[in-house]
Amino acid sequence: MEIDNYRKIRLRLTTIFVVLITAPLAILVVMTTNSLRETAIEKIEVSLARLIEHKMDVVSLFLKEKEDLLHMMVGMYPISYLGKQENLDDLFIAVNKTGSIVDLHVIDSSGRQLAYTGPYASSLEGKNYYDAPWFQHVLIKGSHVSDVFLGFRNVPHFVVAVADPLKTYILRATINSEQFNKLLLSTQIGPHGDSFIVNREGRLQTPSRAGITELSDEDRRLLAPHEGTAVFQRQEEIVSKTSELGQLDLPGATSIVKRQESVVATRWVKDGEWCIIVKALIEDSLDPFYALRNKIIMIIVFTSTIFLALALLFINYLLRRIAEEDRQRAELGHQMMQMEKMATVGRLAAGIAHEINNPLQMITSQAGWIGELLPEEDRAQVKNITEYEKAVEQIKHHVRRAGTITHRLLGFSRKISAEQQNVDINELMEETVSFIEREAQYNNVTIVRNYSPSLTTTMTDGPQLQQVFLNLINNAIDEIGPGGVIELTTAMEKEKSIRIDIADNGHGIKPENLKKIFDPFFTTKAPGKGTGLGLYISYDIVKKLGGTISVANRNSGGAVFTIVLPVIDHG
Numbered sequence: 001m002e003i004d005n006y007r008k009i010r011l012r013l014t015t016i017f018v019v020l021i022t023a024p025l026a027i028l029v030v031m032t033t034n035s036l037r038e039t040a041i042e043k044i045e046v047s048l049a050r051l052i053e054h055k056m057d058v059v060s061l062f063l064k065e066k067e068d069l070l071h072m073m074v075g076m077y078p079i080s081y082l083g084k085q086e087n088l089d090d091l092f093i094a095v096n097k098t099g100s101i102v103d104l105h106v107i108d109s110s111g112r113q114l115a116y117t118g119p120y121a122s123s124l125e126g127k128n129y130y131d132a133p134w135f136q137h138v139l140i141k142g143s144h145v146s147d148v149f150l151g152f153r154n155v156p157h158f159v160v161a162v163a164d165p166l167k168t169y170i171l172r173a174t175i176n177s178e179q180f181n182k183l184l185l186s187t188q189i190g191p192h193g194d195s196f197i198v199n200r201e202g203r204l205q206t207p208s209r210a211g212i213t214e215l216s217d218e219d220r221r222l223l224a225p226h227e228g229t230a231v232f233q234r235q236e237e238i239v240s241k242t243s244e245l246g247q248l249d250l251p252g253a254t255s256i257v258k259r260q261e262s263v264v265a266t267r268w269v270k271d272g273e274w275c276i277i278v279k280a281l282i283e284d285s286l287d288p289f290y291a292l293r294n295k296i297i298m299i300i301v302f303t304s305t306i307f308l309a310l311a312l313l314f315i316n317y318l319l320r321r322i323a324e325e326d327r328q329r330a331e332l333g334h335q336m337m338q339m340e341k342m343a344t345v346g347r348l349a350a351g352i353a354h355e356i357n358n359p360l361q362m363i364t365s366q367a368g369w370i371g372e373l374l375p376e377e378d379r380a381q382v383k384n385i386t387e388y389e390k391a392v393e394q395i396k397h398h399v400r401r402a403g404t405i406t407h408r409l410l411g412f413s414r415k416i417s418a419e420q421q422n423v424d425i426n427e428l429m430e431e432t433v434s435f436i437e438r439e440a441q442y443n444n445v446t447i448v449r450n451y452s453p454s455l456t457t458t459m460t461d462g463p464q465l466q467q468v469f470l471n472l473i474n475n476a477i478d479e480i481g482p483g484g485v486i487e488l489t490t491a492m493e494k495e496k497s498i499r500i501d502i503a504d505n506g507h508g509i510k511p512e513n514l515k516k517i518f519d520p521f522f523t524t525k526a527p528g529k530g531t532g533l534g535l536y537i538s539y540d541i542v543k544k545l546g547g548t549i550s551v552a553n554r555n556s557g558g559a560v561f562t563i564v565l566p567v568i569d570h571g
Contacts, residue, residue: 190284503560
């Protein structure tokens, strides 16, 4: 075959491998990038809607519990009882087990404080609350929950107050602002999210996580629909998702507003006087998606690069050996050339399959992982999930095609077995010898068998171990030449291990080469005669099987490779 023909074949094979590797990767990257942001935003919106509805229930329940408690007290006790200090003290201890109430006041209809229990007795003694806005609200409505204010004590707080049915006196409780603020501590999505409560004028009733003290103009516009109209600024599909919460048909429903960098949810409570605001930065929620995408891309690119590099290496090696076989055909005749060609292809097939199957398995594993993650997503909420699944199947399809090629190549030399099995080392060695015995006879090489009859079986990967035997025996045949002798010895070692020696009577290995004999791409053969991968692959296989492999020169001449494998019992 002419050099130009080899170049054409190399170019075609390289193009095929590049397309098979890059096409699925490009499809996956494009699909992931296009849908990632919208998917994350949809998740934020639904999460915020559910979260703020829950917090609305928590805040409303907290305030209602305090109002109900005061109503119960004024219904049970007349002013003559509550006006006595000792009675009010006992009652305060009984109802304030959680510490959510700071103090209790008994105030007559003129605003004069009749009794007080709490930590501010000295500063609040003799105070008159007639002009306080909350006091006037109670006289009109019978009960009232105030906004947060400083008051006489100059400390932020708010009060819950109720009047007796005849409005002869008012029972007021000051609420612990710190405990109330804790109700919103968990109301956050992402590390830079924010949550707080404001009144109708936009004044903060709870501290902002972001440290803001007043609303921006943009945030003030969120307070416009406080009359009880549901405003849901989002696409129809998000509206339908949130309607599952059963809130969109009620006055004061949750409002979701999508901004360029954030999503904001609002919910009015306390009869439309307070508004809960929860913010989530879009980028906070995108980080996990980006991390997953980048990890997948990195894994695929890394494994694909290795796969392509190995494929190109062996394509070149295979073409060189085929060219060599073509030259030998003219010298040795058709029959001898064909025998040598089949032996060469068999050795190459084993090496190619081992090196290529590893990245194929990695790609298959990662594609399977992606396939397992996809069913966990809500198909109604994740756009383009069908395209994701198709992309995963395309990756699996092309990997299977590549795997089929390697399996066909391996058919020249041995059967593939990916599972551990109970192996008789003597039988495995003898089977290996049968593969190359004709080649040994052709090269006038004698193979001496010293198999131990007491050798036990062990659980190991027979096909891979056989590949190691094949590499070592073939190397010995190439080294010793006509008239040489190869000795195959098996024996039991101490501590339940099996020793295999493959020795020859050749020239041995130069001392300076002994330490690097198992390095990848190191070879002592002439250019074009070897890749330097055979012993490296053998070393890697033995190591993965839990054994060791070493080499030494024999005193009588030649070299000996020693393999020690652990004995692993079946079952």
